[in-house]
Amino acid sequence: MTTYYDVVVAGGGTAGGPAATQAARLGARTLLVEKNGALGGTTTVAGVSLPGLFHAWGRQVIAGIGWEAVTRSVREAGLRLPDFTQWEQPHHRLQVRVSPAVLAAVLDDTVVGSGAELLLHAIVAEAAWDGAEWRLTLATKDGLHRIRAGAVVDCTGDADVVALAGLPRSTRPRRQPGTIMVRLGGYDLAAIDVDAVQAAHDDAVRRGDLLPADLAHNPVAKFLRVRGENAIHVTGVQGGTSRDKTAAEVAGRRTLLRILRFLRRQPGLERVVIESWAIETGIRESWTIDGHATITLDDYAGGRAWPDALSYSFYPIDVHRPDGDGIDIRPLAYGTLPTIPRAAMIPRGSSRLVVAGRAISGDQEASSAYRVQASSMAMGQSAGVMAARAVGRGDDVLDLPLDLIRDDLRAHGAILPGDVVVPPLPIKETS
Known part of the structure; x- marks a missing residue:
């Protein structure tokens, strides 16, 4: 070197x-x-x-x-x-x-x-x-x-x-939460009673089996529709040291496992799988x-x-x-x-x-x-x-x-401040 x-x-x-x-x-x-x-x-x-x-x-x-x-x-x-x-x-x-x-x-x-x-x-x-x-x-x-x-x-x-x-x-x-990126599969959204799953989710939160932020406060219907992608919050994380990063990674995977266990207990989601996942929990700010x-x-x-x-x-x-x-x-x-x-x-x-x-x-x-x-x-x-x-x-x-x-x-191809002019919005005619 x-x-x-x-x-x-x-x-x-x-x-x-x-x-x-x-x-x-x-x-x-x-x-x-x-x-x-x-x-x-x-x-x-x-x-x-x-x-x-x-x-x-x-x-x-x-x-x-x-x-x-x-x-x-x-x-x-x-x-x-x-x-x-x-x-x-x-x-x-x-x-x-x-x-x-x-x-x-x-x-x-x-x-x-x-x-x-x-x-x-x-x-x-x-x-x-x-x-x-x-x-x-x-x-x-x-x-x-x-x-x-x-x-x-x-x-x-x-x-x-x-x-x-x-x-x-x-x-x-008070830092923003992290996110662990996944994509879920193994289910047909049209065949799922999302209202029933939502009720089960709310009950799981009350019992402490899920945290309120696990689904990033998304309704279950939206979470399932986007296949969990960019829809999981990992709270209380900091990313500035190796110890902090370790805690964030462990928290992210624990969150993912909580969600997976909950989903597999719901009718129509018994075969849910993780099709892809990111090895790092994403940190928004440190x-x-x-x-x-x-x-x-x-x-x-x-x-x-x-x-x-x-x-x-x-x-x-x-x-x-x-x-x-x-x-x-x-x-x-x-x-x-x-x-x-x-x-x-x-x-x-x-x-x-x-x-x-x-x-x-x-x-x-x-x-x-x-x-x-x-x-x-x-x-x-x-x-x-x-x-x-x-x-x-x-x-x-x-x-x-x-x-x-x-x-x-x-x-080298960059665009600099001052290079771009945004035209005014056209005035909409009123009848």
Whole structure:
């Protein structure tokens, strides 16, 4: 293993792949370190195989490296893209269904094809800035390896490198629940008395055999109709440490087993099976950094055009209530185009360190929207540019000219804030 890299990217999820690819495409000697056996994070390992949103109000607002990988995987898998011109549909219908296996393979090819070095089944275990470069220790199956880096991009989702470097991060006392992704089969919904199953469910909750949030407060009819997909809440979880992750995984599988046992006791559901499941319980929020700027609900929902914005983000406010008591979805007003500023991606007190993904600096309501895959992909690509250019110029990431970053992003297919104009809604004639 090389002992020095220009850029080390920690975490190969939705942000990490584009970050490493972009840095390598700019000529930086790049290493991507991922703890799992596949890239893609939430989209692949956690089974949320519906990345979005890349479009707003019928206009594409996020493109670039992440979009390239997603659309290539759609073609390879023989799937189809939604009709993005039909923007008045519910937002989930405009997310892109992908095959996790195919996307993971495409991401391998994208990252390795860029010239970046890929190391799976490894994590950053120590991180320190010595005044000139980063000193990192990697924990691998064959022992500890010490390397140096000119810049680091933290795409762990939990700001792990930020914490290892002794920089502040914060968490909220009431966090959103996680979700374990499954798809159920082995039953014919038309042959089931869903009212009877609903009554049995309510009785099971009263007895304590099920928790109120197990079905994400969905009616039984809806839960069975969607085959349990993205319809299970795992409450009280935190994802920021190995102990926390262990507790989340155990809680997720216990939840799944509770639901399975309950369903198999119901008439018509005796042969219910789990057709697919994700090995990781998906975590919606854990830790956030103390950035040079903090994105608030008003900033996001108001479509604030930050002067240092490097990407768009588009998704409704999507707070899964911390106690598992349902979901608070608030669509954005027509024409709203939220943006992500560079300053929210840079931890205070850091040098040549960029964060991309859900751990950037923002409040719970804003982060419930920008945490999603497409937004994280755009952030990752921006972070890759900043890290590579900072090392190449000998600058800190906050000192890089914004025009330089934006020119690089556009040259690699990204869409920048200000590039998209949303037309006014046509005035409806009244009789």
